[in-house]
Amino acid sequence: MSRKKAGPASAPSATSHSANEANSIYTSTSTILASSTSTSVASTSRQSLKHRNGAAQNGHASSSSSSSTLSTKKLTLSEDHADSTDNSDSSSERFDAQDELNRRDKEMPYCPSYSVAFKVFFLVRALAATYSNISDCDEVFNFWEPMHYLQYGTGLGTWEYSPVYAIRSWAYILAHAIPAEIARLAMSANRLQVFFILRIILGAVSAHCEATLYRTVVDEVDPRIGRYIFLALLSSAGTWIAANAFLPSTFAMYTTMLFFSQMLQPPRQHSGKRTFWAIFWVGLGALLGWPFSAAVGLPFALEELLIHSRNQSKKKTVRFRDWRRMRFLRLLSAAILVLGIVLFPIIIIDHYYYKRLVAVPLNIVLYNVFGGDVGPDIFGTEPWWFYFVNGLLNFNVLFIAALISFPVLALTYLIIPDVLLDSPNSPGHIKSPMLLFSLKLSPFYLWFAIFTAQPHKEERFLFVVYPLICFNAVMTLFMVQKFIQRGLDNFVPRSKTAAIHKYSGGLVWIVLIVAAIVSVSRILALHEHYSAPLDVYRSAFDLVKVPEAIAVEASEPGVLSSSTPSASDAASLSGSKSQKPEIVRVCVGKEWYRFPSHYFLPEGSRIGLLKSNFDGLLPGEFKEKTWEGLENNTELPPLPNQPSAAKGKEHRPIRFDWRWSADRRPGTSFVPELMNNENKEVFEYYTPLDQCQYIVDVDFPGRPESDDENNDQASQSSGPNYEPRYLQDKGTWEKMYCKKFLDTTVGAGRNRWVRAFWMPNKISVALTRGQSKVWGDYCIARRKSN
Incomplete structure (x- = not known):
């Protein structure tokens, strides 16, 4: 904002209310938010600025109001007026102005540097x-x-x-x-x-x-x-x-x-x-x-x-x-x-x-x-x-x-x-x-x-x-x-x-x-x-175990093929046993949108997306395989010679070979055939459940069993149930780490004020007429060995 005017001014001086005194103050000082800076500032003003800054940093300034917000640091002596008086008068006026600035310096509030x-x-x-x-x-x-x-x-x-x-x-x-x-x-x-x-x-x-x-x-x-x-x-x-x-x-x-x-x-x-x-x-x-x-x-x-x-x-x-x-x-x-x-x-x-x-x-x-x-x-x-x-x-x-x-x-x-x-x-x-x-x-x-x-x-x-x-x-x-x-x-x-x-x-x-x-x-x-999803995935970084044979180095990851089976429709997602996956899959279903990225998974593991009730377009994996005939991403194959401007001659194109080069990251230029901008579901992006070694899901034990049964019956009448309570299948999954997650459908969590703002339990109970918060279990679980 401007230096001498751009906002509301401070309150009038506490010692004066008359119009004459107010006008005197306004003519000697500039008001809020000045509109322009003065390039010819008197030396006394500059000294006062230094003094004010030092005093402010030491906390000596008070919080008293003044009639103008920027007056204490922008009060200047007119050079034309100073030239029109004799030396003694000019010196006296400068001392008076300096004293005025010093007095007002002490009234300015402390502001951290x-x-x-x-x-x-x-x-x-x-x-x-x-x-x-x-x-x-x-x-x-x-x-x-x-x-x-x-x-x-x-x-x-x-x-x-x-x-x-x-x-x-x-x-x-x-x-x-x-x-x-x-x-x-x-x-x-x-x-x-x-x-x-x-x-x-x-x-x-x-x-x-x-x-x-x-x-x-x-x-x-x-x-x-x-x-x-x-x-x-x-x-x-x-x-x-x-x-x-x-x-x-x-x-x-x-x-x-x-x-x-x-x-x-x-x-x-x-x-x-x-x-x-x-x-x-x-x-x-x-x-x-x-x-x-x-x-x-x-x-x-x-x-x-x-x-x-x-x-x-x-x-x-x-x-x-x-x-x-x-x-x-x-x-x-x-x-x-x-x-x-x-x-x-x-x-x-x-x-x-x-x-x-x-x-x-x-x-x-x-x-x-x-x-x-x-x-x-x-x-x-x-x-x-x-x-x-x-x-x-x-x-x-x-x-x-x-x-x-x-x-x-x-x-x-x-x-x-x-x-x-x-x-x-x-x-x-x-x-x-x-x-x-x-x-x-x-x-x-x-x-x-x-x-x-x-x-x-x-x-x-x-x-x-x-x-x-x-x-x-x-x-x-x-x-x-x-x-x-x-x-x-x-x-x-x-x-x-x-x-x-x-x-x-x-x-x-x-x-x-x-x-x-x-x-x-x-x-x-x-x-x-x-905060449970972030905490659970943070723990997954240590809990998910990757076999030594498929671990990758952080400095230069190898090219691994995910070999995710395709499915022409939703029914194929729960098909028969398939071959053992080449990598460790940590799968997530209805909680896919809370996945915090692969930075939370150890090297050699990947996220697997399970079919859920969401029927829109999910992200797919970037293309990783760069070229045929090489198992590791260690050396790029030579580029074919190209004809040069000189007739009958050829030259080899220059390649910038570095870890993040476009040749080593072919997914940046690869056009996925199944991608669309219409939010249409692509079943090929899902991972079959039998390829998942770990699963991350949330379970709400506080919800009535009758509601779960009704939901299951409703889903069966309209089609398969894509969001089962995986963590309840204790014969298949073993919980490794869990954090509580608020259930917003029962108890005090249904109240918008309770779930939006933290408050002591006594207040939330009183606000919801005796109801307390009900928590679900947000967990990572591993598949039990057969």
């Missing part, structure tokens, strides 16, 4: 990397599994990776696989450790982006608002879920925070640095991550074309009628430059792996916008209020505050405009503060409106603007605080004004702390109720 903020954010994100669940199966099958295929040569692939459709980028996978591989080599980590190391790396990236956004709010908006957003980002359940996810929407969330940090800075007339970096981060998030994230950059483009900067500069001021043309050319040149820097390498990498020229960002837009009957809606639609419920679950009261941020801004501008209006004498004065503030708050509204209008909705689609929800929310709380202060000023004696302002600021902290407590309750509920 970037270094401290990063460490705090990283601590929380590292905990999330270890304990947070995988909330979306698309994260596994569209990103973790392809990366596992690049690293280890095996994995499941979805139809999105078929070269026919190519709506997933191998460049995005490679951008994550490289740091994961470096960590594997540096730490001699196994694949399970690589999984969590990459999640920690993603948490570190998120911590950097969050700390950058927080410090920008402190420096460019207001220190108090900076402290508010620090707590909001740190404690919200939404950022806990999104920060460590291996998803394009999470990547776009990172770039959105860095972009918004640029947008909060004041517009510059004589420098294109802010414009370039804002466009760069938007472009990187849209081209490498998710194309639709470019929508958050539209308000920035409008700001560049509508808000005129009047920052001080020694350079010649651009004529007013020419500045929009200059800004437009700057935006256009930055967009073209970023397009070349980002998109060109992506196309090269995807062409190398797909072995055809594809533009993945364009394919994503065409599929989601112009997909028609085979668009994303075939995977399910949600009602219009889906994102409202999601926002309340993950941000509770802060989501409501974010939704009403624009109406509160309008009321602030109409009722107490001096909170927004800048000093007419300020070099960064902006004539349209309402327009400026509206543009700062609009990215969240724009994104929320676009995706609420779409029938196909998923929680991850909102990840991009999770930090903007926090920003809009704390802006609302800050402006409401000013309403309370102004209202109470008219009814309390002047001697009690300072106390009123102090306690009104405390109300904001109460709201933030309550929101944090509710968010922590949400986080604890997700872990307690639904």
Whole structure:
């Protein structure tokens, strides 16, 4: 935001209420969120800034309110005025200004530095990397599994990776696989450790982006608002879920925070640095991550074309009628430059792996916008209020505050405009503060409106603007605080004004702390109720035993044929005994969507998908066999000679032979014949039960037996029962490790509040009229030897 005007100002001084005194304060200091920076700052101001930063870091600043949010660090002496007085008067005035700055330095609240903020954010994100669940199966099958295929040569692939459709980028996978591989080599980590190391790396990236956004709010908006957003980002359940996810929407969330940090800075007339970096981060998030994230950059483009900067500069001021043309050319040149820097390498990498020229960002837009009957809606639609419920679950009261941020801004501008209006004498004065503030708050509204209008909705689609929800929310709380202060000023004696302002600021902290407590309750509920799959598969890494003869080396896996039998229909899935499989199969049926990837299985084992009641398209295994005549993936066969430009001569093509090369990973360019984009079931992707040495399933003993019998009879009347209670067949399966998993169909689990938020058992029992939580057994079991 701008340096001298872009948000609601702080409360008036506690020692003055008259119009003359207020005007004196406004003319000597600049108000909230300045619109431009001054390039000619007096030396006394710079010294005061250093003094303020040092005092703030040592915690000496108090939380007293002031009439202007940025006045203490942006109060400057006019050089023209200093030149018009004699030396003694100038010196005296500088000392007076210095004393004023020093006095106000002590009133500023303590704000952690970037270094401290990063460490705090990283601590929380590292905990999330270890304990947070995988909330979306698309994260596994569209990103973790392809990366596992690049690293280890095996994995499941979805139809999105078929070269026919190519709506997933191998460049995005490679951008994550490289740091994961470096960590594997540096730490001699196994694949399970690589999984969590990459999640920690993603948490570190998120911590950097969050700390950058927080410090920008402190420096460019207001220190108090900076402290508010620090707590909001740190404690919200939404950022806990999104920060460590291996998803394009999470990547776009990172770039959105860095972009918004640029947008909060004041517009510059004589420098294109802010414009370039804002466009760069938007472009990187849209081209490498998710194309639709470019929508958050539209308000920035409008700001560049509508808000005129009047920052001080020694350079010649651009004529007013020419500045929009200059800004437009700057935006256009930055967009073209970023397009070349980002998109060109992506196309090269995807062409190398797909072995055809594809533009993945364009394919994503065409599929989601112009997909028609085979668009994303075939995977399910949600009602219009889906994102409202999601926002309340993950941000509770802060989501409501974010939704009403624009109406509160309008009321602030109409009722107490001096909170927004800048000093007419300020070099960064902006004539349209309402327009400026509206543009700062609009990215969240724009994104929320676009995706609420779409029938196909998923929680991850909102990840991009999770930090903007926090920003809009704390802006609302800050402006409401000013309403309370102004209202109470008219009814309390002047001697009690300072106390009123102090306690009104405390109300904001109460709201933030309550929101944090509710968010922590949400986080604890997700872990307690639904963390069993991650824990069970983590144990499977040690419990699943692979014979030495079929074990593979992590450094260079061999080519193994899965030899999964085909089935023309569902009846063949439970056919007679087949030959012994070449690899160890860990099978999963109705719980297939909670499989956390092959990183949780030891070398030499694979996941096997059993038929369940789900009748859509499941992922299939990436092609592994590269060429005929070689048993191990140790040496590539020579390429045939090709005719050269010189007549009668031949040459041998150059091959880049490395572990992740397209020749060693033929599945990247192989077109599966059975893959489709219509979500039609493919029975050939299933594994017969008799080939499973291990099975992962959930069993709910608390459910009435009569219900199970009725379900069995209903399923038999309509066809085979594809979801038997495998763990009850104790003659075939032996339980090895189990964790409790909440049953949401009986007991207290049916109550949406009980299953959504953690609460003591006494409260949940009282809320459900005497019912308690009923737990199922989420287990891994092995087949008993005959």
